[in-house]
Amino acid sequence: MRQASSGIAFKSGYFLKAAMIVCLALGFAAADVTASLAGQYAAIVMDAKTGKTLYSQDANGRRYPASLTKMMTLYLTFEALAKGRISKTTPVVFSANASAEPPTKLGVRAGASVSVETAILSMVTKSANDSSTALAELLGGSEEQFARMMTARARSLGMSGTVFRNANGLPNPGQFTTARDMATLGIALREHFPQYYGYFSTRSFMFGRTRINGHNRLLGRVKGVDGIKTGFTRASGFNLVTSVVDGNRSLVAVVMGGTSGASRDQQMSKLIATYLPQASSRGGSAPLVGRAANGDAAVALSKVVLPKHDAPTPDSRPAGEQEVASADDSEPVVPAATLAAQLPASHPLPAPSPAPAAAPAAEAEEPAPIVTAYAEQPAVDPVATSSVTQSGWVVQVASAPSKEGAQAILDKVAEQARAALTDASGFTASFQKSGVTYYRARFGSFDTKAAAWKACDALKKKKIQCYAVQQ
Incomplete structure (x- = not known):
């Protein structure tokens, strides 16, 4: 189950630099x-x-x-x-x-x-x-x-x-x-x-x-x-x-x-x-x-006749960003570096204006989909403490220096490869390497090795690196 974080604290420049690398790999720009x-x-x-x-x-x-x-x-x-x-x-x-x-x-x-x-x-x-x-x-x-x-x-x-x-x-x-x-x-x-x-x-x-x-x-x-x-x-x-x-x-x-x-x-x-x-x-x-x-x-x-296609969209849409649901309505699930780079949250109260008389704005053009590069994952580490228990076989797609970064990777992969992950559930699992805690981005709920391998093969066809491992 996802846990949303209300704040991110970095204790050293190393963590900040590592998180920024993950952020860039995902194609996010904080500004x-x-x-x-x-x-x-x-x-x-x-x-x-x-x-x-x-x-x-x-x-x-x-x-x-x-x-x-x-x-x-x-x-x-x-x-x-x-x-x-x-x-x-x-x-x-x-x-x-x-x-x-x-x-x-x-x-x-x-x-x-x-x-x-x-x-x-x-x-x-x-x-x-x-x-x-x-x-x-x-x-x-x-x-x-x-x-x-x-x-x-x-x-x-x-x-x-x-x-x-x-x-x-x-x-x-x-x-x-x-x-x-x-x-x-x-x-x-x-x-x-x-x-x-x-x-x-x-x-x-x-x-x-x-x-x-x-x-x-x-x-x-x-x-x-x-x-x-x-x-x-x-x-x-x-x-x-x-x-x-x-x-x-x-x-x-x-x-x-x-x-x-x-x-x-x-x-x-x-x-x-x-x-x-x-x-x-x-x-x-x-x-x-x-x-x-x-x-x-x-x-x-x-x-009521609904539109035949999903063309109508809101007036504003983040350029190059896929929509992703948050684990908690109170805070976003985005890479740590993105959160760290944002200024303290504030939004000036706009001056009151009369209710617009016009109908909803015209349809916004869909942005072209972007191809995201995913961070290279290290080999399977012998020391692991999973934050979410998943039995059976899992598919790992990446590791990140923060839980938020790993979650963002899961969101991106799930959005771009829904068909390959129909019955899978994403989760993060922490592990330590050289005294530093990292987080794996994994998809679980695969009953057999064959099912996990099949899902990983489908991900690789979309140029998403992955490997299957038994929990």
Whole structure:
């Protein structure tokens, strides 16, 4: 299971130099990453009683939703609960497809199940990708069908700038939304399902003997915040939808494209402090977001025609960068040198501007794919202490001087060679050499030597060096 790091400290110039080598091998440029994320900034603050837009910055521009997607997955789950189609104790069986989703995830093995309530809790706290997919398959029969249901429901709620392709927000170039649409969805969740909305204020829950902590760091820190959801991929930047209720005033605010989890949270805090006093203390009797005449999302499918190709993309996209889901919504998984090279996280609060009247911007042209060079891996070292236990055969693709660097390599390989790694799961394993700790980038879950060799051969055809070894 991935662990996101909130900071990187280098104790010597050697570590910094080694990390920078890995960074260059992966083709990342720290300045480009920072600039591209900053260019994606979008935000909106809406009075949750009157619907008035108090602040808007490119609120209609297309953006990747990342894990904000799970808000719609939960909307349809709450809808099914309210209609009695499922209950909180209904078993959610994890298929092989759901179980194989990348972290962050609950880690339920294929064929096993959890209750609907546990799946909900894992999504609002841990942002579990496997639980999202499992719920989608339960409610829609397949994730593709469920994505159509999600888009149909988005249309019925007035979210005209949103298309969903999956239930968890993992990278898909055809999945996009706007800050305004996410604010609409946040308000709809509050208004339509007050009996379930309290789940979004959950800060942690027990899964067996393990305490699962949430990613939303504004809960309990900013007065009045009662949810809703965080999100991150490299292409989206750091996203956050926040609901605030303080006295007679109420807001729903959205920040998208933050440069870090800390700066995104700081930005949201500024917006709340600035605009909550301007919110109306009256009104709120009539719902702001209407329900569909027929509450069943599946019935509306015939009215929604999704694009045949994944051509539509958000307005801004990092040049030469593949979208990768973070292990933790709070911090990015990028090479250590990239993080070290970035300046302290800050993003000046843009001057308020009226909500754009124009439709979402035109489709952005897809950047040409880049061929990434991977760091040469050393021979198998006899001393190894794996940070994640994987039995059977594994395929190693590289080693790096930091866990973040190794994880970034895994992300790149997984993106460029999905077909070869269909049933494999990436993990890092630490080892020591000459008194220095390094991290292997490996893919596990291969039952046989032949399966591992076959996967490695497929990777080599894509010019990705690798070798198979038994754990």
